Amino acid sequence: MRVKAVIAYDGSAFYGFQSQTATPKTITGALTRAAKRLGIESPIVGSGRTDRGVHATGQVIHFDLPPHWREDLSKLRTMFNRLLRPHIHIKYITPVPESFHARYDASRRIYRYVLKRAEPTPFEYPYCLHVPDLVIDSLQKALRLFEGCHDFALFHKKGSDPKSTVRTIYRTDIVAFRNYTILYLEADGFLRSQVRMIVAASLMAMRKEMGLDDIADQLAGKGTVTTRLAPPQGLYLARVIY
Numbered sequence: 001m002r003v004k005a006v007i008a009y010d011g012s013a014f015y016g017f018q019s020q021t022a023t024p025k026t027i028t029g030a031l032t033r034a035a036k037r038l039g040i041e042s043p044i045v046g047s048g049r050t051d052r053g054v055h056a057t058g059q060v061i062h063f064d065l066p067p068h069w070r071e072d073l074s075k076l077r078t079m080f081n082r083l084l085r086p087h088i089h090i091k092y093i094t095p096v097p098e099s100f101h102a103r104y105d106a107s108r109r110i111y112r113y114v115l116k117r118a119e120p121t122p123f124e125y126p127y128c129l130h131v132p133d134l135v136i137d138s139l140q141k142a143l144r145l146f147e148g149c150h151d152f153a154l155f156h157k158k159g160s161d162p163k164s165t166v167r168t169i170y171r172t173d174i175v176a177f178r179n180y181t182i183l184y185l186e187a188d189g190f191l192r193s194q195v196r197m198i199v200a201a202s203l204m205a206m207r208k209e210m211g212l213d214d215i216a217d218q219l220a221g222k223g224t225v226t227t228r229l230a231p232p233q234g235l236y237l238a239r240v241i242y
Contacts, residue, residue: 001070002098004062005077006091007031011055011232012126013087018049027088031061034083038076039066047102047240048109051193053232055127058110058239062102108170108241111195113183114234129234134181135206136174142202143172143183145215154218155198156191157229165191184238193229200230 009027011017017027024033031044042064050056069076073093080090114128146155146169153165173184185195201218204210204226214225 001065002062002096002100003065003073003093004060004096004100004102005093007059007061007088008057008091009055009059009088010086010126011050011053014052016050016052016054017046017056017059027059030084030088034080035063037083038079039068040064041066045102047106048190048237049192050237051196051232051235053126054235054237056237057112059237060102060106060240060242062096062100102240105242106189106240108186108188109190109237110184110186110239110241111190112236112238113185113195113199113230114236115181115183116179116234117181118179126233128180129231131181131203133207136181138206139183139202140172140174142205142212142215143174143185143198145212145219146185146198146202147172150219151221152191152194152219153221154224155194155201157193157197157227162191167191167194195235196229196232197227199235200228201226203230204228 014027015023015025019026019028028044028046035044040063045062047060077090077093115131115134116124116128117132117134120128120130149166149168151166156165167187167189169185169187171186175182175184183199185198201215205212205215210225217223218225
């Protein structure tokens with residue numbers, strides 16, 4: 001039986017989501033080790049990778065269950081969470097069709113960046129990005145340039161080999177919440193480090209370190225102005241939509 005699980009994790013405790021030969025300290029590695037202790041040998045398949053230090057509140061995974069776990073998913077969730085605490089938490093586990101695929105069936109993904117003008121406390125530092133010079137209107141103008149369907153060939157980190165670099169960003173929002181400013185980016189999919197590169201370029205435009213025309217030109221493939229990545233602190237995979 002195939003199941004889907006929605007998970008949250010503290011990315012600052014890991015070297016990214018994807019398994020690596022160089023280190024066992026990855027999200028997938030921790031999930032796989034916990035699954036094996038529960039008698040589950042199925043591969044853990046995620047909706048997408050997150051970089052080192054990037055968090056999630058709504059990452060989705062799928063895996064297949066052996067017969068002895070098919071009747072009590074509530075107990076399975078409890079046992080998983082005992083093994084995964086404190087840095088990973090399974091929100092829920094639900095049956096899905098055998099054909100379900102956490103990555104390929106996803107239609108949209110939403111990322112959230114948490115910014116803070118005031119200096120973060122030691123307890124906040126891994127979970128929000130310090131932007132003391134934040135100018136919301138200027139940042140929003142830059143982010144809006146990325147909305148729509150574009151070829152993001154010059155706005156992703158090299159090292160992966162996607163079949164296509166064309167993606168559609170449906171919305172970019174900025175919302176004030178208590179002492180924080182939260183950026184939302186929703187798209188049909190994101191390339192490797194694409195969100196971090198978009199936010200870095202938008203912050204540079206906000207600071208007048210580059211112009212809006214520079215972003216438009218790079219987006220049009222006319223040349224690379226920046227490959228800077230925003231820090232991973234404060235970035236969350238918030239939701240995956242099917």
